[in-house]
Amino acid sequence: MLDLIWLLPTFPLLGFLILVLSSGQLSKKVVALVGAGSIGLSFLVAALIAVEFLNSGAEFYSMTAWTWMSVGQFTPGFTFYLDGLSLVMMLIITGVGFLIHLYSTGFMIDDPSYSRFFSYMNLFVASMLMLVLADNLVLLYLGWEGVGLCSYLLIGFWYDNPANGAAARKAFVVTRVGDTSMALGLFLLFAQLGTLNIQDLMGAAEANWTSGSGVAVAAALLLLGGAVGKSAQLPLQTWLPDAMAGPTPISALIHAATMVTAGVYLIARTHILFELAPTVQLLVAWIGLATLLMAGFTAMTQHDIKRILAYSTISQIGYMFLGLGVGAWSASVFHLMTHAFFKALLFLGAGTVILSLHHEHDIFKMGGKRKQLPVAFYSFLIGSLALAAFPFTSGFFSKDEILLGALALEGPGTWLWLGGVVGAFFTGIYSFRLVFVVFFGESQAHHDDKEVAGWNMAGPLFILMVLSLLGGFIHIPVESVFNHGEAHEEHHVSGLIHGIMIAVPLLGILVAYLFYGGRQLSADKLMANPLAAALHKFWFSHWGMDALYNTLFVRPFVYLAKLNRLDIIDQCYGLVVTLSRAGHGLLAKLQNGMLGWYAASLIFGLVLLMTLGVLL
């Protein structure tokens, strides 16, 4: 059974090939069957493999499908490596992926490019599975670039609007910065340790490098660069909010549940390397904290329903980075899983809202949609509860573990914990601000729109609701992956700490209620204060990051490009063209069609040769 693991990426890849080669000739029913069915089959295989793997009790299983290339000692293969970590990832990708595909069959039904949509989606799932199942960093990088490409294609899916194309390019270019850093990291690792097989690499790194040695720090930093690019963390997080230009199921699948967590996966996968570079590991925690706070502030000010969710995604991935940074590896992976559940639920719920209200994105133009959009309302309620870490929902357990992990760290741990708790407060505010504004209060517009929710859209929402509520009780089998470094003694923390961690999100929800639910406090009055208004503007622009990058990178680049409009280097090659053109003109003049002229040149040549022959 386990040797069927190669089928996992193969099914979506086949689906992709069928959809691409049929070039839109298939009926929508067949497309839906191929598109969602291939992922369903993958999920079935994944579930069977998971059961068998867990029953076998083995630590890992690896299978080589074939050798990709063989250059001397360097023989990366299509080798799939299954352990607790990749098992969790593969189940999330196929499981949540299947639900989102199913939802998309309803969501995209009116789109003329139905088949194209599913072909990209299938290619994405195939690449993502390749990424998490790869046993060497080269194959991982293949998947890594594959998901980046699909992300680009799907953000710009509605390409006839130039803004979407710009968003897609931005996402591609910004993540490219990270990818370049990651590629350099791979080169460095290979040059130093002579292998890119992840397990061998980790063993060799442990054996050859001392903790905190320069080369370990450099390698970890370069890999971290790749991770922050893909996972939209400071300083490369600016692409994710714009990525919301894509269809909403894409935001759920790629920009919330799976692809953006690839950075977390990468760090978790190479955690031994990060343990060898404690400074970089601590940097991961600080990056996570800074990102989660910045994104939390920004999320409170947005009024586009998808941008709020986008910033909350950035913020939640910040939590995962925080967990990774303090060495709470399994807590981070756990949060990755619960986040996949409740953020997919929120995005799909948002998709239902947007579709039902004819592509309305502004939450202040909704209001009172509780009765009108019941399925979306419960999706948002449950999703937001889990997001805000309401006790005993899935998000509560995972966030708790991360924060406790932070507290257990000596030194800066307390500060990281405190920052995380403040972030949880903001999470409560922005998630329930959304719920109160959209679903409670007076209806602002779209009074008569009916909820669009067929079985294929409502079904996945219900399943995700259950998972978001109860996902916290799932036990993820990652001990054997991380037992190596993780401290196992129970952290004894006082009841006060637990009390604070339960109370803070509730406090956030209360604040959101006071402002947007009961209207005891008014946001408008707060905005009357110039300082508050200025802060609001600052946070609304995501701390001016976009403007900063525009001034620092985009404008100088565009300026240089304009200077070099005629391409200075190209002018050298232009010279060659000019010279040969002139030569051609000269020689063409000789060919004048005059017979006498030809004869004369013949004789001239003959005389010349004879003269030379006589003289020499």
Added chain:
Amino acid sequence: MSPIPFEHGLIVAGILFCLGIVGVLTRRNIVFVLMSLEVMLNACGLAFIVGAARWGNADGQVMFLMILTLAAAEVAVGLGLIIQIYRRFHTVDINVLSQMKG
């Protein structure tokens, strides 16, 4: 009668050849160009004959016979072409017939 000196024969051949060249280069009527070419060929033939007589070797005479045949064939083809050209372009001026330029 003393035999004609070897040099005289060669000089006559050279003069004939140069005359032919001048004809080819200066004549505009294609028929005259062809005739000048014949003169050049015969100049060559004369040089061969003189050479053969000087060294008493039959090879030169064989060569002359070959040139003669060659010239006959060339004239046959050339005149045929000239007639075609005249039919098509109504001129035999080679400077007008310069369509193959460039």
